[in-house]
Amino acid sequence: MTREEFIEDLRNRVRESFAMELETATPNELFVAIGQIVRACYAKSWHNTRQRYLVNKQRQSYYFSIEFLPGRMLKSNLMSLGLLDMVRSTVEELGFEFEEVLNVENDMALGNGGLGRLASCFLDCLASRELPGNGNGIRYDYGLFKQQFVDGYQVELPDAWLKSGNVWEVRRESEAVEVRFGGNVYMQPTKDGKLKPVAENERILRAIPYDTGVVGYHNDTVNTLRLWSVEVPESEEGKYRSIEERRMVEDLTAVLYPDDSNEQGRLTRLSQEYFFVSAGIQSIVRYYKKLKMPISRINEYVAIHINDTHPALCIPEMMRILLDEFDLSWEKSWGLTVSMMSYTNHTIMQEALEKWPLQMVKYHLPRMFQIIEEIDRRFVTNLTGLYPDDLIQRTRIIQGDQIHMANLCIIGSHSTNGVAKLHSDLLKSVVLHDFYVLYPERFNNKTNGITQRRWLQQANEPLANLIDKTIGTSWRKEPTDMERLMNYCEDNEVLVAFEQAKQQNKLALAKYIEKTTNIKVQPNAIFDVQIKRLHAYKRQLLNLMHILKCYFDLKDNPEMDFVPRVWIFGAKAAPSYTYAKAIIKAINEVANLINHDPIINDRMKVVFLENYNVSLAERIIPAADVSEQISLATKEASGTSNMKLMSNGAITVATMDGANVEIRAAVGDENIYTFGLTEEEVYRYYEQGNYSAQAIYDQDPVIQRVLNAFVDGTIPNIQREGQEIFDSLLRYNDEFFLLKDFVPYCQVQAKLSQDYLNREKWQKMSLINTAKSGIFSADYTVQRYADDIWQIAPVDLHKEKRN
Structure with a gap:
């Protein structure tokens, strides 16, 4: 389809469907008309595919x-049909914002x-x-x-x-x-x-x-x-x-x-x-x-x-x-x-x-x-x-x-x-x-596996275009070709360009966060991301406990060296899962506490974005510096957010659970932050029945302070929810071993912060994660099925x- 044919078809469809001229159309009408054109473009192939299977x-x-x-399927379908660049430039030349048209789609x-x-x-x-x-x-x-x-x-x-x-x-x-x-x-x-x-x-x-x-x-x-x-x-x-x-x-x-x-x-x-x-x-x-x-x-x-x-x-x-x-x-x-x-x-x-x-x-x-x-x-x-x-x-x-x-x-x-x-x-x-x-x-x-077409090519065009420029375009059909990026691990020009692409995405996400939540975040901070279903075994609560520790450390010593960090959550809890909903309430109240504390002075921000879905993930993942994959070992079957974030250059903080094990094998120990109980240690606790959350609490004043914050009024407005969380960890003996993994989790987080200051080291880690992510393409998973x-x-x- 040529640009001229597209404009003529678009004009006709706007007239036929909405009885108006193209110049007066809104993004809503444009979306419907472009969608109709795109569907017409693949209609013959759809019919032929079905017929070929039958014959x-x-x-x-x-x-x-x-x-x-x-x-959302408009951008995806345009990309698959090879029409994305032409349609985007044409819509922009006609005086419309292409991004607004895309955002119409539910x-x-x-x-x-x-x-x-x-x-x-x-x-x-x-x-x-x-x-x-x-x-x-x-x-x-x-x-x-x-x-x-x-x-x-x-x-x-x-x-x-x-x-x-x-x-x-x-x-x-x-x-x-x-x-x-x-x-x-x-x-x-x-x-x-x-x-x-x-x-x-x-x-x-x-x-x-x-x-x-x-x-x-x-x-x-x-x-x-x-x-x-x-x-x-x-x-x-x-x-x-x-x-x-x-x-x-x-x-x-x-x-x-x-x-x-x-x-x-x-x-x-x-x-x-x-x-x-x-x-x-x-x-x-x-x-x-x-x-x-x-x-x-x-x-x-x-x-x-x-x-x-x-x-x-x-x-x-x-x-x-x-x-x-x-x-x-x-x-x-x-x-x-x-x-x-x-x-x-x-x-x-x-x-x-x-x-x-x-x-x-x-x-x-x-x-x-x-x-x-x-x-x-x-x-x-x-x-x-x-x-x-x-x-x-x-x-x-x-x-x-x-x-x-x-x-x-x-x-x-x-x-x-x-x-x-x-x-x-x-x-x-x-x-x-x-x-x-x-x-x-x-x-x-x-x-x-995941499809890099959506999670890298479509969601992260700055990085995708940089990869094209660096190693060519073959990776778009054969994702393992991204491994050619390993040839540029010591190339300072490429490393800096990778960081600039990340920064572009962070600026875009910071703008979105401010627009939707009125929270202003610093794009030069570490963007630390945990996006997945809210469930006790996925341990969003462990992440929150570490956030509280950082907050207390800063409150006690406002002059301490602290690498600024923005913690970003996205998650839904099942309507009847009251414990998960209690954790959501606690995260939001901790966010209110920290985000409005003048002593913290923007060095810490906590953002819980509403209504997590695919389109929101496409905004968050390209901007992430850190990928939180912290489920208790043996509980997460695989995970796929770990693969999406990895392919976009985020560094994984991981327990040895699910596909994290294979990610570590791919990138090497020096390009991932691992911590926590192993599979063998978890099952040993189950067999021996000798885990005692109370003993860990009694012996560690830092853990005492963090847990007490849920019930002593430090975190406002969570009297019922805080007690439920506190009881789950002590009275009911911490089913998912958060207290056991807390200290090693804090240790790798401290190391991560220091490594982030070494920009060349961090850039190299990020590039290696992207380079090694091709093996986790669902193209190969599906081929094995x-x-x-x-x-x-x-x-x-x-x-x-x-x-």
């Missing part, structure tokens, strides 16, 4: 995830954090590597929630991201399917002596697919993210007469992670999971029928991936279709299902492995329950006599009055992978050891053109 009978992967976090509120962003990175990489892979999820009306701080407290507001529509999605009415809940299912003998399920009094809901094109980078591949929305079929209208009944239906795709602290919330979650799983599996089978192949070969053409336990019902739902709709035997159906399914485990914390009340599943998903019950029965029967009975009982799907979804995922799939080497090793040796005994061949590791688990291959979409 070639291509084996495809389907990535089922309860979360997707694509972020983030798709389809996720909470790393899980959803990982899923979106994978879809981006599948398309960019020309691999046939699709996403399947829920089109939430309001997503998670919009976070605001009121008097320091987190307040959850609806995130109405769809209020202005979504220019990227296509509603595919003709591909709607029915999803059935409740009622009574019983088995009826047929004439040939088989049993056939008969359902009565079911509730039928209509699942409508909304497809979004996932545009590959500088190629003609456009894959599909399919999101499902709920409606009441016309035939069922009479069953939903009251407002309450209507609301129950609408709630199904209203919000991500409805509050599960009550029965209704748990039921909504379960219903959500079955809804998008059933709709997605039905959609896959319907597509497979177009290939005109026997159902007995479906596993040769379909790979289904279960991202965490939320889509675990893929397994019994596929069984239901093969058994009930195609009349296959149990043995044949089970063989096909297991060979199609693969599962990624994202946690080692038992409380995070989903379990559902047996009676809830039996009542609301009766056919699913029957199939799960039979899977469980056959599992026990097949293993009895081969393995000890206690091992079989520990690995059953149904235990007591609960259904264990992780157990279902492992038993019903051919592959179970962790997401970092340490995590995968812990799955085999500790968390899922019993299953590893049963199925050692099914376990493997796939260390997570494609080769080892899904067995999908790139599709040559240019074959016809050459012929």
Whole structure:
């Protein structure tokens, strides 16, 4: 598309859509018009991609995830299509601010954090590597929630991201399917002596697919993210007469992670999971029928991936279709299902492995329950006599009055992978050891990755352009080519240019912080960043404890040498997670205390930015000097913010947890700050049961002062929250060992501050982190999934053109 063609198309679309001239359009109208042009640009490639998969009978992967976090898509799509520079310069020449147009777009509120962003990175990489892979999820009306701080407290507001529509999605009415809940299912003998399920009094809901094109980078591949929305079929209208009944239906795709602290919330979650799983599996089978192949070969053409336990019902739902709709035997159906399914485990914390009340599943998903019950029965029967009975009982799907979804995922799939080497090793040796005994061949590791296209090329143009100038542009398609930067570790001109790029980003973030919070921060200070879901094991509280120590040190000795630092937090806490919300309140009150203390005189600032999401991350990450990755060893499966920050030249402060272990191996001990308990030490405490937070507190006056600040009035306005935090550490013995790791954490922070003053050393560390980050590209992660688990291959979409 030429500049002239773009302007003409833009002018016509503004006229047709808004009955106005281009010169009088607002950024809102410009965004919609440009979005329509961009979608039209990839429409043919999208159609051709789908047709090529169909004609070639291509084996495809389907990535089922309860979360997707694509972020804003206009800039990303323009970059992938090679139109970004032309469109930006043209919009600016027309007298508009391109950044204002980009900011009109709402983030798709389809996720909470790393899980959803990982899923979106994978879809981006599948398309960019020309691999046939699709996403399947829920089109939430309001997503998670919009976070605001009121008097320091987190307040959850609806995130109405769809209020202005979504220019990227296509509603595919003709591909709607029915999803059935409740009622009574019983088995009826047929004439040939088989049993056939008969359902009565079911509730039928209509699942409508909304497809979004996932545009590959500088190629003609456009894959599909399919999101499902709920409606009441016309035939069922009479069953939903009251407002309450209507609301129950609408709630199904209203919000991500409805509050599960009550029965209704748990039921909504379960219903959500079955809804998008059933709709997605039905959609896959319907597509497979177009290939005109026997159902007995479906596993040769379909790979289904279960991202965490939320889509675990893929397994019994596929069984239901093969058994009930195609009349296959149990043995044949089970063989096909297991060979199609693969599962990624994202946690080692038992409380995070989903379990559902047996009676809830039996009542609301009766056919699913029957199939799960039979899977469980056959599992026990097949293993009895081969393995000890206690091992079989520990690995059953149904235990007591609960259904264990992780157990279902492992038993019903051919592959179970962790997401970092340490995590995968812990799955085999500790968390899922019993299953590893049963199925050692099914376990493997796939260390997570990120897409540098968004997190470096798009989010950090000053650095990306500098890398181009220094080593050429090949890294944009092969991220490991960034290692060529290692040739410039001693090049002072390049090191200074890297620092200038960082400073440019810090100035931009400082401006944003002042605009949104009225807090003025010094861009020459260390920007110390912790951005991730607010959870006790991620230990934002340890960060806060160190901030308090620094504050007390400065108050006691205002003339001391202190390297200025700005601590930046971004995090949401689950609405029912009161302890996490107490920590948010404490951080905000400490921020108020420090930011308004004249004795501190701008040497310390604490900033908690509201409503952390992908777009906010794109502002923060390029400006970060320090990346806080301080979860208790053995608790974080992988982490991906560690990779995003590393690729942008931030130096990691890390426990030996998750992918931090592999980051240290990549950059070397001298280019990362590690501290804290190791995996072995954590498990030794668990085994011996001899950890005493009280003893550490009693022996360390610094820790006493920091902890007492939560309850003695030093930190204002947190009487209840401060007591809850204080009790969690002392009365309840510090579950995540913050007090044990506090002193070594403070020590590495002190060393970090001194190293920051040595600008040449810091610049070199920063460059090395960027240079070594290419191995953490999701391009390579996805390729390993494609080769080892899904067995999908790139599709040559240019074959016809050459012929």
